[in-house]
Amino acid sequence: MGYSGFSLLKHAVTGNRRWPDVLAEPEMRASYDIVIIGGGGHGLATAHYLTSNHGITNVAVVEAGWIGGGNTARNTTIVRSDYLLNASFQLKHFALKLWSDLTQDLNFNVMYEPRGYVDLAHSDGELEHFTLRANAMQLRGADAAILTGDSLQQRVPELDLSGAKRFPVAGALVQEAGGVVRHDAVAWGFAQNAAAAGIHIFQNCPAISFDIDAGRIIAVTTPKGRIACKQVLISVAGSSSEVAQMAGVDLPLTTINVQALVTEPVKPALDTVVNYNAGLSYVSQTSKGEFVLGGATDGYASFARRGSFERIEDVLARAVQMFPFLSRLRLMRHWSGSADIPMDGNAIMGRTPIDGLMINAGWGYAGFKATPAVGWCMANLLATGDMPDLVAPFALERFANGAEQDDAGIGPYPWLH
Amino acid sequence: MILLPCPNCGPRDEGEFTYGGPQRQLPSLDGQSGTDDWLKALFHPQNPRGPMVELWYHASGCEAWIEVTRDTGTHEIIDVATNRLRDDKQ
Ligand SMILES: Cc1cc2nc3c(=O)[nH]c(=O)nc-3n(C[C@H](O)[C@H](O)[C@H](O)COP(=O)(O)OP(=O)(O)OC[C@H]3O[C@@H](n4cnc5c(N)ncnc54)[C@H](O)[C@@H]3O)c2cc1C
Numbered sequence: 132m133g134y135s136g137f138s139l140l141k142h143a144v145t146g147n148r149r150w151p152d153v154l155a156e157p158e159m160r161a162s163y164d165i166v167i168i169g170g171g172g173h174g175l176a177t178a179h180y181l182t183s184n185h186g187i188t189n190v191a192v193v194e195a196g197w198i199g200g201g202n203t204a205r206n207t208t209i210v211r212s213d214y215l216l217n218a219s220f221q222l223k224h225f226a227l228k229l230w231s232d233l234t235q236d237l238n239f240n241v242m243y244e245p246r247g248y249v250d251l252a253h254s255d256g257e258l259e260h261f262t263l264r265a266n267a268m269q270l271r272g273a274d275a276a277i278l279t280g281d282s283l284q285q286r287v288p289e290l291d292l293s294g295a296k297r298f299p300v301a302g303a304l305v306q307e308a309g310g311v312v313r314h315d316a317v318a319w320g321f322a323q324n325a326a327a328a329g330i331h332i333f334q335n336c337p338a339i340s341f342d343i344d345a346g347r348i349i350a351v352t353t354p355k356g357r358i359a360c361k362q363v364l365i366s367v368a369g370s371s372s373e374v375a376q377m378a379g380v381d382l383p384l385t386t387i388n389v390q391a392l393v394t395e396p397v398k399p400a401l402d403t404v405v406n407y408n409a410g411l412s413y414v415s416q417t418s419k420g421e422f423v424l425g426g427a428t429d430g431y432a433s434f435a436r437r438g439s440f441e442r443i444e445d446v447l448a449r450a451v452q453m454f455p456f457l458s459r460l461r462l463m464r465h466w467s468g469s470a471d472i473p474m475d476g477n478a479i480m481g482r483t484p485i486d487g488l489m490i491n492a493g494w495g496y497a498g499f500k501a502t503p504a505v506g507w508c509m510a511n512l513l514a515t516g517d518m519p520d521l522v523a524p525f526a527l528e529r530f531a532n533g534a535e536q537d538d539a540g541i542g543p544y545p546w547l548h
Numbered sequence: 549m550i551l552l553p554c555p556n557c558g559p560r561d562e563g564e565f566t567y568g569g570p571q572r573q574l575p576s577l578d579g580q581s582g583t584d585d586w587l588k589a590l591f592h593p594q595n596p597r598g599p600m601v602e603l604w605y606h607a608s609g610c611e612a613w614i615e616v617t618r619d620t621g622t623h624e625i626i627d628v629a630t631n632r633l634r635d636d637k638q
């Protein structure tokens with residue numbers, strides 16, 4: 132199903148009652164060339180680029196729940212590429228390029244809004260480090276600016292820089308190409324395009340076991356039937372350990388609860404994304420007017436998708452330091468997602484010890500921004516067998532050979548990333 | 549919100565504790581442990597959906613490390629022990 136001015140008009144005339152299903156329920160075949168496990172943004176983007184870049188359509192996506200029910204549509208929608216390490220930067224930067232054209236490519240409005248991402252530093256030392264990061268970004272061709280004092284106040288007029296604060300703001304790293312993207316539209320846009328090209332998407336259909344023959348993956352079993360296949364991609368975010376374990380692959384991950392909160396909607400007051408770094412609290416305002424807030428993980432292993440008030444209080448206390456007017460708003464909703472985080476806090480992408488079994492995991496609460504780039508690169512790997520340069524540094528083997536990609540330098544505490 | 553039953557102090561709010569992560573078995577230092585053993589011990593924590601033994605430090609209380617068996621799927625606390633209590637049980 133495609134959208135056009137004409138189709139909108141046509142369905143308006145019939146009271147929008149005759150729209151066909153966006154995703155039909157296809158008949159499951161006994162075999163596919165490729166099975167993608169997990170219908171989140173990453174899995175669906177991979178499906179889309181398999182058809183659009185490589186013309187491969189004999190593909191099934193199996194999703195345990197519903198499209199966009201996982202972290203894809205639970206995140207705080209922030210996209211940016213302000214990373215220090217080259218590998219981290221390059222993948223997200225490629226994603227920013229793809230985000231800027233994605234609405235056109237998919238003919239589906241994903242509402243990428245480059246409103247800027249303002250990352251606050253709270254000491255001279257931290258600002259030094261942010262300057263190093265900004266310089267690295269500029270050398271690699273990205274926009275990045277360090278703003279202090281009046282220029283920062285001009286950029287974010289609502290930001291409270293007055294008075295003596297426990298954690299004063301020393302300055303900020305600003306990436307103007309950063310911003311927000313409507314997350315559920317990303318899932319639906321990719322799903323719809325992949326399905327229209329002939330890829331089969333099955334909802335309420337978890338992968339429950341694998342068949343492995345002589346070290347090679349040969350089939351995936353689901354409640355809807357056994358699917359013989361040549362290759363499998365596991366892209367299941369918080370469930371990565373469990374699903375990989377079904378193939379005997381032990382991933383170096385801890386699954387941790389991460390929350391997001393929204394206030395009641397009010398008139399536009401904040402046109403950028405601001406991140407407070409003394410403890411973590413990030414704030415943006417949706418087009419509907421709600422303030423979206425997020426913070427650090429809940430701090431301990433959890434698959435419960437149920438957060439602590441502890442963290443909510445912590446996020447709000449910091450948000451109010453930035454924007455005191457927020458104290459007058461009510462929180463309307465809060466929810467959680469399960470974030471899979473390795474010791475170095477970075478993604479795990481590429482091959483596994485099982486032939487034909489690929490992995491995309493470890494994105495924790497930082498993977499939304501990379502969605503189209505992950506899809507592009509994993510499709511490339513599945514279609515050609517060649518390891519994309521953008522993916523190679525994220526190999527599972529990096530933990531064995533000492534090539535960790537630790538942007539934050541946190542130490543062996545996944546829950547502190 | 550987790551209420552952790554500290555064996556020394558009684559039920560206390562999670563905010564009083566520092567998380568120490570999943571319990572790990574470190575390989576012996578007798579030269580018999582290989583790269584794989586260390587890789588597993590350092591980078592591959594247990595990550596079950598279900599009961600798991602983990603460590604919590606009661607920072608705003610008795611300042612003891614306690615061992616908590618908690619269901620990571622439901623947050624239900626199944627058992628709690630200190631080193632001393634565990635040794636006494638054995
Ligand atoms: C509260 C929160 C805030 C975040 N904020 C940001 C942000 O601002 N910016 C950013 O870049 N990132 C953010 N993230 C991280 C980002 O959301 C994730 O890294 C990203 O969505 C993960 O990829 P995905 O979209 O494919 O995951 P998901 O949407 O979780 O997709 C995985 C899918 O796999 C399915 N699945 C699980 N088990 C099985 C099985 N056995 N068989 C079949 N399917 C299965 C699940 O149902 C799920 O739909 C945030 C995350 C959270 C939780």
Ligand SMILES: [Zn+2]
Nearest residue numbers: 554557609610
């Ligand atoms: Zn105590």
